[in-house]
Amino acid sequence: MKTYDVIVIGLGAMGSAAAYHCAKRGANVLGLDANAPNHTLGSSHGATRAIRETYFESPEYVPLCQRSYNLWRELEQDSGKSLLATNGAIYVGPKEHPMLKGVASAAEQHSLPIERLSRDEVKTRFTGFVLPDGWEGIFEQRGGVLQSEMCLHAHTELARKHGAELKFGVGETTWHKNKAGHFVVKTENDEFESASAILTLGPWACNALRDLNLPINGRRITIVHFDTAEPARYSQADFSVQFWATPEGVYGGFPHIEGEGLKIMRHDTGDVCTPQTARRDVTEADRADVVDFAKKYMPYANGGITKSLVGLYTMTPDNHFIIDRHPEFENVAYATGFSGHGFKFAPVIGEVLADMVLDGSTRHPTNFLKAARFGKS
Ligand SMILES: Cc1cc2nc3c(=O)[nH]c(=O)nc-3n(C[C@H](O)[C@H](O)[C@H](O)COP(=O)(O)OP(=O)(O)OC[C@H]3O[C@@H](n4cnc5c(N)ncnc54)[C@H](O)[C@@H]3O)c2cc1C
Structure with missing residues (x-):
């Protein structure tokens, strides 16, 4: 069975950013998505997404948003594409x-x-x-518009450039822990193993993470x-x-x-x-x-x-994201519940998830987004 440092499941806005940040740091990354690139079944399709800094949902998002602005600009430089226009x-x-x-x-x-x-x-x-x-x-x-399809493409292409293997159209994967405590993911035709994993499943999380009883x-x-x-x-x-x-x-x-x-x-x-x-x-x-x-x-x-x-x-009931560790796996992080306002944060969420699985914790202020606020571990 082929083994990786990190397996990312779900390559929408969040997973493609996470795969990119993990691969950029030198991790051996596999990314899997059930559906084809640019599919329209989830949350990330369409040409445009809004970005804004004076965050009315909560001022706690502002530092994350500011980091995202910088990371979008870095992504523009690395990809050579114009991704963000800020006309207010x-x-x-x-x-x-x-x-x-x-x-x-x-x-x-x-x-x-x-x-x-x-x-x-x-x-x-x-x-x-x-x-x-x-x-x-x-x-x-500073309010602006992101060319969202191009953003996704930039993250996936640059992840590949940094050595990530990304596979689309593999069908809905399932996962379990093997005897060594490693994460094992199954597609219809294959099995892969990794020391750590990131679950960025968009609305599919409602079913796939139901054991966690998240209110999503x-x-x-x-x-x-x-x-x-x-x-x-x-x-x-x-x-x-x-x-x-x-x-x-x-x-x-x-x-x-x-x-x-x-x-x-x-x-x-x-x-x-x-x-x-x-x-x-x-x-x-x-x-x-x-x-x-x-x-x-x-x-x-x-x-x-x-x-x-x-x-x-x-x-989510409070319209805030959920970013946390999976309680049943050693080193598996998940991010869900983006409540219709997550896209602008994709690069910083990618960085947070990469921090969590590669460094053990994140440098970013995301405690307010833990599942514990709903009484979940
Ligand atoms: C119409 C609309 C407008 C929006 N406007 C804005 C906006 O202006 N600004 C903003 O910041 N945010 C906006 N958002 C929110 C933002 O787009 C989402 O928060 C973000 O796209 C969520 O990305 P995701 O990666 O979590 O989910 P998704 O894009 O849904 O990706 C999840 C991926 O996981 C894959 N998957 C799921 N289960 C499995 C499995 N078991 N195995 C393998 N693959 C699996 C799916 O195929 C999918 O590709 C908007 C959302 C929508 C729907």
């Missing part, structure tokens, strides 16, 4: 909404620059937006792309990403991007599912929320729907 994030909603308060609080705690904009200032600067009375905006200069759930999200006859109203020159705290729900999206149109989605709803049960077609009813949002708040996004996609979140 615009947050809008009622002044007292937790999202706006969260942005302001993260900015204050970490001395990050933000611009507070009155409703009129938002309307003048972002002419495609409609804001009700009593709303305001916050603009964060898959959630089905609909993404809608709109055309516009007036792209200048939603220009990349003005912003990279937008976040809306409306009374109807929390929405997010990107400016008009040639070939992509305007990508908009609702963040705070979606049917509970697993990758096995998720419905993959998109009906008019699935799109209704986003279409109503666009009509009301972005009325120039009226050139018709160009495409709709389904993606899966892996939710």
Whole structure:
């Protein structure tokens, strides 16, 4: 049986970054994924993902986010690809909404620059937006957009360049501990052994890690792309990403991007599912929320729907990630529960997981993400 220092199972955003960081440090790495590269069944597909620093979910993420910005820039240098553009994030909603308060609080705690904009200032600067009375905006200069498919590709290609063996389309693997206490993973046709392992299973973790009783759930999200006859109203020159705290729900999206149109989605709803049960077609009813949002708040996004996609979140009850050690294996780390906001952190999560299995602990402040907060070991 072939043996490795580290086996990474699941090569989405998190696993590809983990494989890269382990291989870059000289570990002998095997990466396995059930599905083909660029598959659309999990959480990491699609051309774009948002990145932002004034982290409204909790200021505790800010140092991790800052490390991620640096690692994305390093990845750009190592891959020779342009992966990150930072034309700013615009947050809008009622002044007292937790999202706006969260942005302001993260900015204050970490001395990050933000611009507070009155409703009129938002309307003048972002002419495609409609804001009700009593709303305001916050603009964060460092908010940006990641070319997510290219990011994944850069991590996998550079992992290979550093000697990692990555195998896609191997089907859902299973694993156990052998008599020597080593990690053994089985595919349909092979078995591999390693001293340590990283499990980055996305929404598949809900089933595959069920023995750990983690409070995680898959959630089905609909993404809608709109055309516009007036792209200048939603220009990349003005912003990279937008976040809306409306009374109807929390929405997010990107400016008009040639070939992509305007990508908009609702963040705070979606049917509970697993990758096995998720419905993959998109009906008019699935799109209704986003279409109503666009009509009301972005009325120039009226050139018709160009495409709709389904993606899966892996939710935790507090919307924070879970990064921990597997309680039943010597040296196995896992990361899951990214709750729809993990992509931007992929390189730092890769570094954290590499630290955990190669060094025994991580230098990064991730204690707040341990499963123990749910009473799990
Ligand atoms: C529509 C959408 C929009 C989002 N927008 C943003 C955003 O703007 N900014 C942001 O920061 N985050 C965003 N996120 C969240 C972010 O994309 C996810 O947190 C991230 O992609 C999760 O990556 P992952 O590697 O954990 O999961 P996945 O990408 O799902 O990867 C898991 C992989 O594991 C493989 N696998 C599972 N089980 C097995 C097994 N037993 N054996 C072998 N392989 C297995 C699967 O095939 C899969 O490839 C968004 C998510 C979605 C769905």
